[in-house]
Amino acid sequence: MHIAIANFYLLSVTGAQEPEVSVSMEKTVTQKADLLDWLKRSLDAVATARAQLKPGDYQRKVSIDGKVVTVDGMYLRIIVHANEHMGQSIADQIGLYRRSS
Amino acid sequence: MPSGVFANTLTTAQLRDVRVGYESVREAVGDDIDVAVHCHGELDTPSAIGVAKAVEPMNPLWIEDPLNPVFSEGRMELRRSTNLRLLTGEKMELVRGFRPFLDNGAVDVIHPDLCFSGGITGTKKLADYAALSRTPVALHNVGGLVMTYANAQFAVSIQNFFKCESALAHPGRYVEAMAASNPPQVSKGEMTLPKGVGLAVDLNPDFLKKNLAPGEQNEGLWEGYDGEWSHASRQLIALAEATPPQKFSWRVPRRVSGPSAKCTCISPLPTSIC
Numbered sequence: 360m361h362i363a364i365a366n367f368y369l370l371s372v373t374g375a376q377e378p379e380v381s382v383s384m385e386k387t388v389t390q391k392a393d394l395l396d397w398l399k400r401s402l403d404a405v406a407t408a409r410a411q412l413k414p415g416d417y418q419r420k421v422s423i424d425g426k427v428v429t430v431d432g433m434y435l436r437i438i439v440h441a442n443e444h445m446g447q448s449i450a451d452q453i454g455l456y457r458r459s460s
Numbered sequence: 461m462p463s464g465v466f467a468n469t470l471t472t473a474q475l476r477d478v479r480v481g482y483e484s485v486r487e488a489v490g491d492d493i494d495v496a497v498h499c500h501g502e503l504d505t506p507s508a509i510g511v512a513k514a515v516e517p518m519n520p521l522w523i524e525d526p527l528n529p530v531f532s533e534g535r536m537e538l539r540r541s542t543n544l545r546l547l548t549g550e551k552m553e554l555v556r557g558f559r560p561f562l563d564n565g566a567v568d569v570i571h572p573d574l575c576f577s578g579g580i581t582g583t584k585k586l587a588d589y590a591a592l593s594r595t596p597v598a599l600h601n602v603g604g605l606v607m608t609y610a611n612a613q614f615a616v617s618i619q620n621f622f623k624c625e626s627a628l629a630h631p632g633r634y635v636e637a638m639a640a641s642n643p644p645q646v647s648k649g650e651m652t653l654p655k656g657v658g659l660a661v662d663l664n665p666d667f668l669k670k671n672l673a674p675g676e677q678n679e680g681l682w683e684g685y686d687g688e689w690s691h692a693s694r695q696l697i698a699l700a701e702a703t704p705p706q707k708f709s710w711r712v713p714r715r716v717s718g719p720s721a722k723c724t725c726i727s728p729l730p731t732s733i734c
Contacts, residue, residue, distance in 0.1 A: 360708075362696060389708050389709050390705075390708070391700075391703070391705040391708050394700065394708055395697070395700055395701065398696060398697060398700055399697060402689075402692075402693040402696065402697070403693075405689060406686070406689055406690070406693070409685060409686070409689070410686075434685060438685065438688055438689055438692060441689075441692045441693075441696060442692055444696075445692055445695050445696055445699070448696070448699040448700075448703075449695075449699065452699060452702065452703070
């Protein structure tokens with residue numbers, strides 16, 4: 360759920376209209392079917408929003424956590440974030456690595 | 461090295477051919493070029509011992525994978541039978557895979573592959589463990605430019621690096637052609653460490669697109685964000701689908717606590733599971 364929340368939240372920083380999400384949903388959305396739905400919707404939302412960007416949009420400035428960054432930088436952050444957790448998930452699946460109890 | 465057709469046992473005639481063949485190689489290249497003997501893990505113990513005796517006069521660099529990857533008493537029997545260097549490890553994983561070989565002195569050189577043995581971090585731990593018994597590391601590398609540069613960077617980061625194989629100088633020069641800039645520099649068998657950001661790899665996307673394997677999808681890093689995101693999406697969904705339902709229940713993390721704890725992967729998200 361953390362990945363889905365991050366996808367929606369980071370996407371909203373770029374100006375895309377996304378559903379409101381909150382960190383508390385990490386605790387409340389615990390059913391596998393619901394979680395998969397959120398995950399798929401968030402992944403699709405990134406792909407769709409990215410496809411709708413026009414050339415000038417990439418360098419548009421946005422603000423996050425007190426910093427001014429570009430829209431392109433935000434997409435880079437989204438993919439880096441997803442890849443980090445993808446790696447953790449793979450390691451977790453094969454029992455190499457545990458981050459929490 | 462000949463393979464048994466129906467078994468992993470070499471006949472006396474085949475062992476004779478091995479001896480004659482390697483003696484001919486040595487005679488042809490002289491004493492200043494190393495000759496390695498590769499058995500592909502196909503032999504049984506008596507045949508491996510027989511090969512070691514057959515090639516000993518030729519003074520090979522090492523005997524690679526004389527037996528299958530699993531540690532066994534056969535490894536020790538072979539060890540006791542020859543003073544030639546024994547090398548193995550291209551199919552082994554992590555320190556735990558190599559440990560019986562190192563702890564028992566069954567090999568003289570370990571041969572990890574960065575892709576299989578635990579990545580850069582896992583293989584670094586392995587190299588450090590091997591260094592405790594003063595065992596050198598030869599790196600197995602049959603990959604392309606990324607693997608070759610990763611091996612080069614890794615090699616200079618460990619104290620017990622010995623040699624690394626590569627597909628450089630292949631007649632088709634396909635590894636060299638993968639570089640858009642900063643191509644590999646090799647002279648007399650020694651590669652200059654590539655300098656640049658990260659692994660110092662600059663891939664040539666046009667060459668890669670033109671040389672896809674049959675059925676291989678044209679996607680990935682060189683296709684840009686869309687291909688990368690598509691790949692990540694499929695992977696994340698597959699991983700989530702493969703996860704048992706009970707694992708999605710909220711678990712209190714051990715390491716981070718408190719309402720102000722922030723995710724280490726991305727600072728604006730105040731969470732504790734990252």
